[in-house]
Each structure stands twice: as C-alpha cells, then as structure tokens.
Amino acid sequence: MKLKNRHTNQWFLGLIGVLLLLIASPLLAQEDDMPEDDDIRNHPTSVFLRRAVDSTGIDELIFVDNLSGEDTRIEVYGERYTVLSNAVLFYDQARRRVMLASADGTLIEHPFVQPNLETRRIDWVVSKDGERIAWTITDDDGAGRLSTVTSVADLDGRNNRLVYEDGPTSDGSFALPLAFSRDGSQLYMDTHLDGLDNLIPLAQYIRIFALDLETGETETLPNEESQVCICGADVAEGFFVRLALASTGDRFDVYVYDLDGDVSHEIDALNLTNYIQAGDMLISNDGRYAVYGLLQINNFGTSQQSTRTIFALVDLTTMTQTALTQPITTVVRPVAWTEDNTAIIFTSPNQAGTWKIELSDGRLERIAEAAFLGTLRRS
Numbered sequence: 296m297k298l299k300n301r302h303t304n305q306w307f308l309g310l311i312g313v314l315l316l317l318i319a320s321p322l323l324a325q326e327d328d329m330p331e332d333d334d335i336r337n338h339p340t341s342v343f344l345r346r347a348v349d350s351t352g353i354d355e356l357i358f359v360d361n362l363s364g365e366d367t368r369i370e371v372y373g374e375r376y377t378v379l380s381n382a383v384l385f386y387d388q389a390r391r392r393v394m395l396a397s398a399d400g401t402l403i404e405h406p407f408v409q410p411n412l413e414t415r416r417i418d419w420v421v422s423k424d425g426e427r428i429a430w431t432i433t434d435d436d437g438a439g440r441l442s443t444v445t446s447v448a449d450l451d452g453r454n455n456r457l458v459y460e461d462g463p464t465s466d467g468s469f470a471l472p473l474a475f476s477r478d479g480s481q482l483y484m485d486t487h488l489d490g491l492d493n494l495i496p497l498a499q500y501i502r503i504f505a506l507d508l509e510t511g512e513t514e515t516l517p518n519e520e521s522q523v524c525i526c527g528a529d530v531a532e533g534f535f536v537r538l539a540l541a542s543t544g545d546r547f548d549v550y551v552y553d554l555d556g557d558v559s560h561e562i563d564a565l566n567l568t569n570y571i572q573a574g575d576m577l578i579s580n581d582g583r584y585a586v587y588g589l590l591q592i593n594n595f596g597t598s599q600q601s602t603r604t605i606f607a608l609v610d611l612t613t614m615t616q617t618a619l620t621q622p623i624t625t626v627v628r629p630v631a632w633t634e635d636n637t638a639i640i641f642t643s644p645n646q647a648g649t650w651k652i653e654l655s656d657g658r659l660e661r662i663a664e665a666a667f668l669g670t671l672r673r674s
Contacts, residue, residue, distance in 0.1 A: 378669030497574030
C-alpha cells in the first residue's frame with residue numbers, strides 16, 4: 296500500500312528512593328537517595344498516577360523531584376499518559392484535547408497533536424530516544440466508517456508531515472502506531488479494531504506491518520498475513536516477538552523474528568491450563584529478554600468473576616521461556632525494565648500501586664502506593 300497524499304543503575308537507584316518515599320508520608324527526601332552530583336543537569340523527576348481519586352473519576356498526576364523529594368500534583372480527567380523528556384502527554388476526556396502536564400504544575404494544550412471535530416480517537420507513539428512522535432487521527436464519518444491519517448514530527452514540531460492514510464473502513468479497523476524502528480526509517484503499526492482495548496485488559500494486536508517513512512510503502516511483518524490470533528507482540532531492539540495459538544488451541548507459542556538477520560525461532564507454549572488471553576509483551580532494553588502476561592478469567596460476567604495473571608519470561612538468547620511468577624490475583628501490567636534489565640516494574644489498572652519483580656526470584660514486591668509512569672529528564 297502506498298501513501299495517498301497521504302539508563303542506568305544510577306537512575307534506578309534514584310527511582311527506588313522516590314518509590315519508597317511514596318509509601319511513607321509525608322514525601323521527604325533521604326540523604327542516601329540523592330545522586331552524588333546535586334546539579335540541575337542531574338535533576339530527574341519521577342511521575343506517578345493515582346486514578347479516580349474522587350467520585351467524579353478524576354486522576355491525580357504526581358511529580359516528585361528525585362533530589363529534594365518535593366512533589367507537585369495536578370488533577371486531570373485523562374487517559375493514555377505518556378512521559379516525554381520534560382512533560383506528560385495525555386488525552387483529556389473532559390476537554391477533548393491532547394494536553395501537556397509539566398512538573399511545575401503547568402497544563403497546556405499540545406501545539407500540534409490534536410483531534411478534529413469528527414475524530415473518534417487519537418493515538419501516538421514516541422521514539423525510544425524521545426526525539427520524534429508519530430500520531431494517528433481516526434475520524435468517524437457519521438455512518439460508522441473510520442478513516443485514519445498518520446503524521447510524524449520531531450518532538451518540537453519540526454519536520455511535521457503526513458506519512459500514511461487509510462480508509463474509510465466499515466469493519467471497525469484503523470491503523471494504530473506501535474513503535475519506530477531502531478534506525479527511525481520505519482513506523483510499526485497494527486491494523487487494530489475499534490473497541491478491542493476496552494474488552495481485553497492486555498495489549499493485543501491483529502496484524503502488524505511496517506511503514507517506510509520515506510516512500511510510504513508498507514510491508515506486513517513475518518507471518519502476519521496468516522495470523523489468526525488476537526495476541527500480544529512487541530517490536531524492539533531488532534526483534535519482532537509474537538504470540539500465537541498453539542496447535543492445542545488453548546496455549547500460546549512464542550515466535551521470535553530477528554528483523555535484521557531474517558532469522559526466526561519458535562518457542563513451545565508453557566504447560567498452563569485455562570490461561571486464555573496473552574499479551575502485554577515487553578522486550579528488554581538490551582534485547583536479551585521479553586516478558587508477557589497470561590490471563591485466566593473465572594466466572595466471567597458474574598459477581599464471582601475473578602482474574603489470575605502469570606508472567607512468562609522469554610530468553611531471546613537461549614530461545615526458551617519459563618513462568619516468571621506464581622499466579623497473581625489481579626491484572627498487572629509491565630511498565631519498564633530496570634536494574635540493567637534484571638527487574639521489571641509493574642502497575643495495575645485495578646489497584647493503586649507500583650510493583651517490582653526481580654528475574655532472580657520472580658517475587659512480586661509492592662514498592663509504591665501510586666502507579667509509576669516514568670521519569671522526566673529535562674526541566
């Protein structure tokens with residue numbers, strides 16, 4: 296399809312200091328938590344989220360200075376919170392605008408990522424180096440047909456250009472941006488379904504393709520044309536890691552594609568029973584591991600409904616997978632790899648807090664009462 300006009304341990308130690316402070320009250324910095332060089336250039340701010348803090352459902356963003364422990368709080372009706380280098384990007388449901396929240400309490404509209412009057416949804420992804428943003432505006436023509444327009448730009452607004460158009464479609468599908476390629480020449484996207492994310496609590500995808508940002512040409516990623524499973528996936532560090540239903544029909548094999556070397560591997564499913572959903576795939580920053588969630592739902596749709604989550608660890612060197620955790624009695628989702636990719640930070644859409652899992656023991660430890668979003672690097 297062509298275009299139609301169309302960090303490091305030092306950071307983590309500082310973060311853990313702030314996370315521990317959030318458990319206690321008030322928020323006070325401890326001397327041991329401070330970086331050695333008390334300099335504005337080494338002045339990260341950790342960002343946390345408390346959901347639905349009152350009866351109206353308003354959220355609270357918490358900005359905590361990692362050096363002083365001082366915090367700034369902003370209340371917003373938001374969703375899709377994304378931490379940039381110097382602000383939090385989110386969609387404000389009350390204003391129906393894309394907003395930027397800063398550590399000093401400032402709240403402003405984003406200068407160029409904004410919906411139209413007929414926009415059904417707006418989605419975005421930021422490059423790993425934090426320098427570029429891609430966003431897709433999905434419009435509804437009033438008859439249920441969806442059209443998408445995808446643009447990319449530098450984070451400061453330079454080099455803003457349209458790169459892809461699709462639709463109108465009548466089957467509820469739209470293009471969803473997922474990630475930039477390592478060299479920045481491609482944008483990975485999914486042919487997504489409207490409403491899917493509201494039905495399934497894990498990130499899952501339909502059919503993933505790569506968009507060449509110069510030519511506008513698209514290419515489906517390996518085996519996606521024959522993919523029949525709405526399952527988890529991630530594209531990062533030169534790998535495409537994809538879940539697919541095993542031949543038994545009730546478990547999930549892992550397929551690993553080395554996009555640089557054109558090599559593929561199949562990893563057999565874990566021997567688990569009644570874990571019928573799989574997603575939230577997250578590849579580590581060094582490309583050594585991937586983690587994903589398996590979900591078991593009992594008594595679905597009744598007052599006795601219960602959920603159990605197990606996380607699986609995929610070793611991308613040995614091409615093996617193991618169960619990382621015992622069953623967890625709620626939905627938790629991976630947020631980030633930390634400690635030189637030997638631990639993972641998790642949050643939950645159902646419970647306030649932040650948890651950490653060490654790969655060495657698989658134990659889930661609660662380390663904060665608010666949900667960790669990320670770290671601002673520049674003021």
